[in-house]
Amino acid sequence: MKIDNTIEEFESLGDNHIGTSANTPLRDDAFKLSNDEKIELIKEDVHHIMETLGLDLNDDSLKGTPNRVAKMFVKEIFEGLNPNKKPKASTFKNKYKYGEMLVEKNITLYSTCEHHLLPIVGKAHVAYISNGTVVGLSKMNRIVDYFAKRPQVQERLTIQIVKELQDVLNTNDVACIIDAKHLCVNSRGIRDIESSTVTSEFGGKFKEKETRREFLDYIKLDTTF
Numbered sequence: 001m002k003i004d005n006t007i008e009e010f011e012s013l014g015d016n017h018i019g020t021s022a023n024t025p026l027r028d029d030a031f032k033l034s035n036d037e038k039i040e041l042i043k044e045d046v047h048h049i050m051e052t053l054g055l056d057l058n059d060d061s062l063k064g065t066p067n068r069v070a071k072m073f074v075k076e077i078f079e080g081l082n083p084n085k086k087p088k089a090s091t092f093k094n095k096y097k098y099g100e101m102l103v104e105k106n107i108t109l110y111s112t113c114e115h116h117l118l119p120i121v122g123k124a125h126v127a128y129i130s131n132g133t134v135v136g137l138s139k140m141n142r143i144v145d146y147f148a149k150r151p152q153v154q155e156r157l158t159i160q161i162v163k164e165l166q167d168v169l170n171t172n173d174v175a176c177i178i179d180a181k182h183l184c185v186n187s188r189g190i191r192d193i194e195s196s197t198v199t200s201e202f203g204g205k206f207k208e209k210e211t212r213r214e215f216l217d218y219i220k221l222d223t224t225f
């Protein structure tokens with residue numbers, strides 16, 4: 001049966017934040033245009049939106065907004081769409097033979113909801129058990145940041161972080177938990193400022209109850225210095 005997606009269906013899909021795939025839906029020609037070409041086009045688009053809203057683009061305060069937003073989209077908040085920006089996969093041999101879990105917690109996360117283009121702000125907690133390969137600690141922060149800099153749904157972001165670390169570390173024993181506020185929920189729509197969304201992805205040994213519990217216990221540790 002052919003399904004016709006009406007505007008209402010698309011809208012309710014967005015408000016329910018249902019994602020469709022673990023991969024970011026990018027077109028094949030996503031990088032045919034240079035960054036500068038994209039900025040020029042987006043600048044015109046933002047100008048058009050503001051003009052349609054009835055804003056006076058000659059006003060000193062508004063004049064620079066289209067250019068500012070276009071640059072921010074391409075070079076900052078959506079920079080992670082470009083595979084060239086993926087953090088380099090430099091790994092090391094696990095010389096200390098440290099065989100326990102390593103947790104990088106409270107990684108600051110800024111992303112953007114792909115259904116409303118409003119911010120997602122939260123914390124990511126990432127863990128792995130080395131099978132002989134380790135990565136620098138900041139690499140975990142960088143991987144989180146890279147995938148966060150895309151239009152996202154939180155579930156997909158969580159999965160993408162785990163998959164990437166599984167690839168880099170050559171093990172399935174990777175886990176990620178994200179606890180984040182979505183401004184599309186907090187500041188509009190249902191306008192619930194208190195609620196946050198928790199997603200998790202547990203690979204390999206982290207599917208086992210005890211390992212999972214250990215990870216959760218580390219996250220709960222109150223680290224104040």
Ligand SMILES: [Zn+2]
Pocket residue numbers: 014017113114115116117118182184185
């Ligand atoms: Zn949203």
